[in-house]
Amino acid sequence: MKLASKDLLGIKDLSTEEIHLILDTAESFIEVSTREIKKVPTLRGKTIVNLFLEASTRTRTSFEIAGKRLSADTINISSSTSSIVKGETLIDTAKNLEAMNPDIIVIRHSSAGSPHIIARHVRQSVINAGDGAHEHPTQALLDMMTIRSKKGRFEGLKVAICGDIGHSRVARSNIYALNKLGASVTVAGPATMMPRDIEQMGVTACCKLEDAIVDADIIMMLRIQLERQTEHIFPSLREYAAYFGLNRNNIILAKKDVVVMHPGPVNRGVELAPDIADGPYSVILDQVANGVAVRMALLYLLSGGN
Amino acid sequence: MKLLLKGGRVVDPSQDIDAAMDVLIENGKIAAIGQHILPKNASKQKTASYRSIDLTGLVITPGLIDMHTHLREPGYEYKETIETGSRAAAAGGFTSVACMPNTQPVNDSRSVTEFIRKKATVCGLVNVYPIAAVSVGSKGTNLTDFRDLKDAGAVAFSDDGKPVSNSALMRRALEYASSIDMPIVCHCEDTQLSAGGSMNEGLVSTEIGLNPIPSLAEDVMTARDVIIAAYTNTLCHICHVSTAGAVDIIRNAKKKDVRVTAETAPHYFTLTDESLRQYDTASKVNPPLRTAEDLIAIKEALRDGTIDAIASDHAPHALTDKEVEFDLAASGITGLETSLSLSLELVFAGILTLPQFVEKMSVNPATILKLPKGTLRAGADADLTIIDLDKTWAVDKSKFASRGRNTPFDGRRMKGKAVMTIMGGTVTYSEIKDYA
Numbered sequence: 001m002k003l004a005s006k007d008l009l010g011i012k013d014l015s016t017e018e019i020h021l022i023l024d025t026a027e028s029f030i031e032v033s034t035r036e037i038k039k040v041p042t043l044r045g046k047t048i049v050n051l052f053l054e055a056s057t058r059t060r061t062s063f064e065i066a067g068k069r070l071s072a073d074t075i076n077i078s079s080s081t082s083s084i085v086k087g088e089t090l091i092d093t094a095k096n097l098e099a100m101n102p103d104i105i106v107i108r109h110s111s112a113g114s115p116h117i118i119a120r121h122v123r124q125s126v127i128n129a130g131d132g133a134h135e136h137p138t139q140a141l142l143d144m145m146t147i148r149s150k151k152g153r154f155e156g157l158k159v160a161i162c163g164d165i166g167h168s169r170v171a172r173s174n175i176y177a178l179n180k181l182g183a184s185v186t187v188a189g190p191a192t193m194m195p196r197d198i199e200q201m202g203v204t205a206c207c208k209l210e211d212a213i214v215d216a217d218i219i220m221m222l223r224i225q226l227e228r229q230t231e232h233i234f235p236s237l238r239e240y241a242a243y244f245g246l247n248r249n250n251i252i253l254a255k256k257d258v259v260v261m262h263p264g265p266v267n268r269g270v271e272l273a274p275d276i277a278d279g280p281y282s283v284i285l286d287q288v289a290n291g292v293a294v295r296m297a298l299l300y301l302l303s304g305g306n
Numbered sequence: 307m308k309l310l311l312k313g314g315r316v317v318d319p320s321q322d323i324d325a326a327m328d329v330l331i332e333n334g335k336i337a338a339i340g341q342h343i344l345p346k347n348a349s350k351q352k353t354a355s356y357r358s359i360d361l362t363g364l365v366i367t368p369g370l371i372d373m374h375t376h377l378r379e380p381g382y383e384y385k386e387t388i389e390t391g392s393r394a395a396a397a398g399g400f401t402s403v404a405c406m407p408n409t410q411p412v413n414d415s416r417s418v419t420e421f422i423r424k425k426a427t428v429c430g431l432v433n434v435y436p437i438a439a440v441s442v443g444s445k446g447t448n449l450t451d452f453r454d455l456k457d458a459g460a461v462a463f464s465d466d467g468k469p470v471s472n473s474a475l476m477r478r479a480l481e482y483a484s485s486i487d488m489p490i491v492c493h494c495e496d497t498q499l500s501a502g503g504s505m506n507e508g509l510v511s512t513e514i515g516l517n518p519i520p521s522l523a524e525d526v527m528t529a530r531d532v533i534i535a536a537y538t539n540t541l542c543h544i545c546h547v548s549t550a551g552a553v554d555i556i557r558n559a560k561k562k563d564v565r566v567t568a569e570t571a572p573h574y575f576t577l578t579d580e581s582l583r584q585y586d587t588a589s590k591v592n593p594p595l596r597t598a599e600d601l602i603a604i605k606e607a608l609r610d611g612t613i614d615a616i617a618s619d620h621a622p623h624a625l626t627d628k629e630v631e632f633d634l635a636a637s638g639i640t641g642l643e644t645s646l647s648l649s650l651e652l653v654f655a656g657i658l659t660l661p662q663f664v665e666k667m668s669v670n671p672a673t674i675l676k677l678p679k680g681t682l683r684a685g686a687d688a689d690l691t692i693i694d695l696d697k698t699w700a701v702d703k704s705k706f707a708s709r710g711r712n713t714p715f716d717g718r719r720m721k722g723k724a725v726m727t728i729m730g731g732t733v734t735y736s737e738i739k740d741y742a
Contacts, residue, residue: 012513090631111631112515113585132633134515169515195512196520 003301007119007126010135011176019180023145025297026290032069033292043070046303047102051093052129053079054110058264058288059129059138063106066295072303075102090114091121098122103303107131112169125302133167138298139263140173142291144181146283147218149290150259154181160212160254161203162188162244163222163271164233166195170222170263175201188212189222190244192233209244216254220261221246221271237270247273251281259283308332309731310343314361314692318368319661319669320681329366330356331688334731339682359726359738361692367664368680369401369689369729371671372642374466374491374545374569374617377403377434380421381410386622386709388422391642392431394620394708396734398642399724401689402433402679403620404671407444408467414439414450416458423459431734433689435461435675437491440479446471452482461675464491466545469527471497477534484540489567489674491543494527494552495593504633506579506594514583516632519594525551532556536564543674544568546619548593550603557612567674568607569615572648573639573714575604581714587628587635589714591621594637609657614670618645622710640710644701646693648715650722692726692738699723 001021005013014022032040048067052060060076067074079085084093090109094117097105104125107115112132119126130136144154151157159178165171165187178185179202187198188206198205206212213219224240234240246260260272260281268274276282309331316327316339328343329336377391386394388405395403405422407413413422419436426434438460442448444467452463463483469492470476476490483490500523505511507518528544532555535542544556547570559566573591578598581589589595607613621638628635649667652658658666668691672680679689703716727735 089626089629091629109631111633113632116585117631132515133517172513172515196507196518197509197512200509201513 006302007115008137008298008302009115009119009126009128011137011140011173011180012135014137014180016180019141019144019177022141022294022297022301023148025301026141026145026293029293029296029300032296033289038069039071040069041071042300043067043072043303046072046104048072048074048104048106048299049097049102050074050076051097051105051107052076053084054108054130056108056129058291059108062288062291063129063295066292066299069292070296070299072299090117094118094121098124104299127298127302130169133169133172135173136169136263137173138291138295139170140177141298142287142294143174143220143261143263144177145290145294146261146287147259149286150283151217154178154183157183157217158186158215159183159218159220160186160188160216161220161222162209162212162246164193164225165189165198165222166193167225168222174220175203186212190234190240209246210250210253213246213250213254216258218259218261219246219254222263223265223267224270241270245271245273246276248275251276261287264288308356309728310356310358311366311690312358312360312362314364314366316366316682317660317664318682319665320368321683324661329682329690331728331731334688336682336684336686336688338684359740364725365660365693365695366682367691367693368668368682369727370399370646370667370691371402371677371679372400372618372620372645373404373615373671373675374571375403375405375620375642376408376622376638377405377422378622379409379425380418385624385627388425388434389429390707390709391620391622392426392429392434394642394706395432396727396729397707397724398644399646399691399693399727400432400642401691401727401729401734402435402677404435404437404461404675406437406464406466407439412439412444414442414444416451416454419455419458419460430732432729435459435677437462437464437466439463440465440470440490441475444468446475449475449479449482452488453486456486456488461677462489462491462543464493464545466491466493469493469495469497473530473534476531477538480534480540480542481538484538487676489541489543491545492531493545494524494531496523496526499523499526504590504594505582506596508579508597510579510582514585516582521549521551521596521600524549524593525555528552528555532559532564532566535566536562539565541565545617546571546574546593547604547607547613548574548596548600550600553603553607553612557607560612567614567670568612569617570604570608570613571617571619572641572645575601575608575652576648577714585632586714587630587632588639588712588716590632590635590637591639592637605652605657608652608666614666615674616645616649616666617671618642620708622708623712624709625711628712638712639714640706640708640712642708643706644713644715644720646724647720647722650695654721688728688731690728691724692728693722694725695722697721697723697725
C-alpha cells in the first residue's frame, strides 16, 4: 500500500488506512535506532532538504536523524543563513531547490499555507513540518504512535488537549487524527485562546482545565506560545500557571493510568509542573523517540518505499 | 461624432423607460431618445453623416459608474496606471469611475487631484472622479483642505484602505464635508480588532489556522460612523459592506432617516470564506470574504435597498505582491472587468430587476457622488453601456486590460457582458462585429 498523495501537508487529507500504514511502518523502524550501527541503506542516494524557516530543535533534529539513519543525504537550511535574508521569495527558494533535484523537501514555516504554496510549485514530495497555526502532521502521527503503544487502541479513549488551542497547529492535527481514529476529544483553555466554532471540528470545548481532564485517559498539554501572541490574550504567566497548569493536585481528576503528553518544548512550572513533566505519567521522551521512527516511515513511504 | 443607436432595449429608471428605443447621440450629448428616431429634415447627405448601429437584442443603459476603484497612480504604477485602469473600466462597461486616494503620494492635495484628472482626460476613455483623503497623508490626525479639494475636482473624501480611527476627527470630518455637500466615504474597520488577521473569523479560519479578522471589526465601526452621522445630521456613505451585522445597522439607521448610503462589492455576494481553504491569495481581500450567512444578508440588502450601490473596489496588485506567503500577500481583487457580469447574476437569480441593477450601478452612484450622470434624458452626457444579456464567456485574466491579474474568478463561466461602451459620445470599447 502507498500514500495517495505525493505530499504530506496535513492530517485532514489522510485516510484512516493511511494513518495506520504510517504507524505500522514506523514500528518497523523503531529497532534501527536501538542498534549499535544505526543505519539501513533504504534511502541511499536520495536527497532530503530540510527547509526550516522557523525555530526548531526537536522536529529538525528528528528529520535529520531520520534521513541519515536511512542513509539519505540530508541538507538543512534555516532562514538566517539562507538568501531569505536577502529578500528571496519563498517560491523562488523552492524553485531553486527543485532545480537541484532533491527527492523530498521538508518545510517548517511560520505562515499557514506555505507548504501548500511550495507543493504547487515543485515536483518533489513536500512534507509539512509545521505551518503557522495550521497543522503539524508528523507531530500528530508520533502522538498517535505513542498512544497506541501505551493504550493499545484509540476507540473510546478520552483525550484532553489543553492550552492555547487558537494558536496551536499541534492541537488541530491531533484533533483530526484522534477523530479519524475514534477517540473522543475535549479541548480546554482560557476563553481568549479558544478559536471560533471549534466545536464544529468535532470536539467539546471547556474553559476550565478541571472540566476537561475528569476521567481522561490522555492529557496533552500545549506550550503557551509567547512568540505567537499579541497583547490582551491573557493577563500573566502567574495566572496561567495557577489555573491552567497541570500539577499533582489536579491530575488526580484523571484516570489512574492517565498518560501525560507534550509536544515540547515544555515551559516548566507554567503548563506543566516539573514533577509531572518528569514523573511516572509522562511519556514526553517516548514521544520524541517515536518521532524519529515516524519520520523515517514517512521519508520511506514518500520516496517510493521500495 | 454622430451616432444613431437603433432598436436596443433601453433601460433608464430615471425616465421609467424599459422598452425598445432608438438613441441619437450628437456632440457628446443625448440628442434624442424615442421610437424610430430620424433626424429632423434629414436629407440623404445628413443621414449619411450619422453612423448607425443596430443594437436589436441588446440592452442600453446609462453609462455604468464604479464609485470605488483604486487606480494606483501616482506612485504604484507597477500595479496599475490611470490609463490601464481606464481601459479596464471601458472594457468592463463603465463610463465613469471614482478613484480612491491611497496613492503615493496620498491624494490629500489639489496638485494630486488635478494630476489625476488631467491624466484621465488625456487618456480620454473614462470620466475619472477623484475621491480625496479625509486626513493629511491619510494619517488620521489632521483634516485636509476640503473646499480646496472640492474645487480641484474631488467628489468625496475617504481615507479608504484605512479607517478614520479617531472618532473626534470623524465627527469634524462629517460636519465639515456635509456643510459643503460632500459625502464622506467610510472604510469601517476597527484596526485593533482586526490586527494581525488575514481572513474572516469563523470555522474556516479555525480549521486552516490563518489569523482571524472578526466581523466585529467592521460592525463596530459601521455603528460608530452611522451614530455620528445621525447625531450631526450629516451624509455618510459606507463602502464595501460585507457583514450581516453591518447590514442590520445600516437598515435600522435608514429606518430612522439617518442620511447613510452604502455600497458592496461583487465578491461579497458571490464568494465566501470557503474560497480560502487552499490558501489562494487571489481571494485575500479587505474586508475579507465572509460566511454564507453574510452573503445571504448582502443579497437581501441589495434587494430591499439597504445597500444602494455596487462598486467593485477594484484593487489591482502585481504578481510580486500576491505570490508570497498568505500572511504577507497584499489584499485586493481586480474587479472592473468582472463586476458587471457578476452583478447580472443577481438579475438572473431574480434578486434584482434589470432597472434595479441599473440603479445600483449607475443611478445611485451618480446621486451619492452628485454627478450629472445616470440618465439618458435628452441633453444628458452621452454615456451609455450596451449589454448583451445572452453572451456567454469565460473570465481569462491573461486578457485583462487591467495590469492586475489578482482575481478569484479566473476561468469562471459568465453570462452577460458589456459589448460596447460609449463615453461622451465616443465609443471607448466595442466587441460589436461591425464596430470594433
